[in-house]
Amino acid sequence: MKPLFMISVMTLNLLITPAAVSEDHAQSGEHLHQDVSANESDSSHDMQHHQSHSVHPVEGESDATEPDGQATLTRTDEIDRALAEGGSPIVADVLGVVCDFCAIAMNKIFGSQPEVAAVYVDLDTKALSLVLSPSGSLSDAKIADLAVQAGYRIAAIRRDEAALGISL
Amino acid sequence: MNRIVWAVALLPLLLNSNISTARPVSYTGGLTLIEESDRQSTSLLVHFTPAHQWSIGLRGEHNRNQDYALYTLHPTWLAKRWFGKNHQGNLYLHGGVGVATGVNGNPLGEDIAAHGGVMADWETRSLFASYRSRYLDAGHFGAQFAHAARAGFAPYIGKTGDLHTWLMLEIDHRPSERISMTATPLIRFFKGPVLLEVGYTLSINQPLINFTYRL
Numbered sequence: 101m102k103p104l105f106m107i108s109v110m111t112l113n114l115l116i117t118p119a120a121v122s123e124d125h126a127q128s129g130e131h132l133h134q135d136v137s138a139n140e141s142d143s144s145h146d147m148q149h150h151q152s153h154s155v156h157p158v159e160g161e162s163d164a165t166e167p168d169g170q171a172t173l174t175r176t177d178e179i180d181r182a183l184a185e186g187g188s189p190i191v192a193d194v195l196g197v198v199c200d201f202c203a204i205a206m207n208k209i210f211g212s213q214p215e216v217a218a219v220y221v222d223l224d225t226k227a228l229s230l231v232l233s234p235s236g237s238l239s240d241a242k243i244a245d246l247a248v249q250a251g252y253r254i255a256a257i258r259r260d261e262a263a264l265g266i267s268l
Numbered sequence: 269m270n271r272i273v274w275a276v277a278l279l280p281l282l283l284n285s286n287i288s289t290a291r292p293v294s295y296t297g298g299l300t301l302i303e304e305s306d307r308q309s310t311s312l313l314v315h316f317t318p319a320h321q322w323s324i325g326l327r328g329e330h331n332r333n334q335d336y337a338l339y340t341l342h343p344t345w346l347a348k349r350w351f352g353k354n355h356q357g358n359l360y361l362h363g364g365v366g367v368a369t370g371v372n373g374n375p376l377g378e379d380i381a382a383h384g385g386v387m388a389d390w391e392t393r394s395l396f397a398s399y400r401s402r403y404l405d406a407g408h409f410g411a412q413f414a415h416a417a418r419a420g421f422a423p424y425i426g427k428t429g430d431l432h433t434w435l436m437l438e439i440d441h442r443p444s445e446r447i448s449m450t451a452t453p454l455i456r457f458f459k460g461p462v463l464l465e466v467g468y469t470l471s472i473n474q475p476l477i478n479f480t481y482r483l
Binding site: 193195196197198200202204206209220221226249251252253255 | 291293294295296297298320346349350351352353354355356391392393426427428429432458459460461463482
């Protein structure tokens with residue numbers, strides 16, 4: 101019994117030592133307008149080693165995704181109202197969003213910001229849709245930091261026309 | 269609504285873990301209620317997440333087989349989270365220190381108790397796997413090592429806010445028990461802030477009921 105526990109703890113130590121160190125490499129929030137380099141990302145690398153190429157379309161998803169695979173703003177009543185009031189749209193690709201608890205975390209953290217008029221997390225597109233209040237602003241670094249508080253990572257951020265899927 | 273939530277959470281305490289379950293660390297500022305009930309014990313954990321990498325909670329646990337209760341301060345540390353576009357993996361360390369006290373006429377009185385262990389999980393929107401372990405030293409009430417692994421799948425993929433359903437199988441191993449290994453098929457329902465698991469442990473005919481509510 102005790103040997104089993106000791107083996108478990110020793111194995112754990114081996115696993116987490118490099119992990120704990122890498123967690124300290126928090127993302128700066130810079131260069132977020134680039135797309136992620138791959139569908140897989142370790143948390144120690146996800147914001148620091150971006151290579152530019154398109155995100156592949158999410159399997160089985162189409163309604164809030166552009167043909168090039170980039171998620172666009174998910175339209176809900178709340179988001180439409182906020183847009184109608186002159187808010188500016190933002191879409192952020194989020195890594196690790198797989199369940200409703202993830203969505204709740206993002207909703208709670210972003211929804212508590214006074215600059216945010218509407219928020220929605222789409223599990224299909226793995227995208228966070230935000231509409232800022234007309235006078236509000238939220239930097240890329242702030243969005244990245246809020247995502248970390250929720251327990252997740254941002255892979256890319258698109259604003260305004262790009263968030264709506266409108267080609268310039 | 270609140271009354272219903274509390275009623276559902278407390279129901280399993282009347283029936284009958286308990287090594288800890290889904291998402292033991294929440295978002296910064298999040299509060300979570302976790303009830304777990306398995307072949308041996310029933311527990312209730314309320315935890316608060318001050319920062320995204322750890323939570324602190326109060327845990328009460330009733331060991332039905334040995335008639336004692338545990339009351340511990342229960343920290344959990346998210347040691348590592350792996351992020352992918354379509355998956356998430358987590359590695360947690362959890363522990364606790366407090367007291368064990370006899371119940372239902374158990375004459376053993378009270379003693380200091382401590383527990384610790386590891387949890388790991390990996391999931392996509394349609395596949396799930398997890399492992400968890402715990403070593404408990406309950407003083408003169410005894411010590412126990414327990415660990416369990418799970419695998420499951422979602423028969424359909426729901427959208428945000430839909431009712432999500434998972435079918436899972438849990439294999440639980442407790443070397444000190446007379447029947448050391450058991451299998452529990454279970455079904456998980458997940459909707460918004462509520463997670464409910466209902467299963468049945470074969471070979472010892474005991475229900476498994478787990479409930480989580482995230483505020």
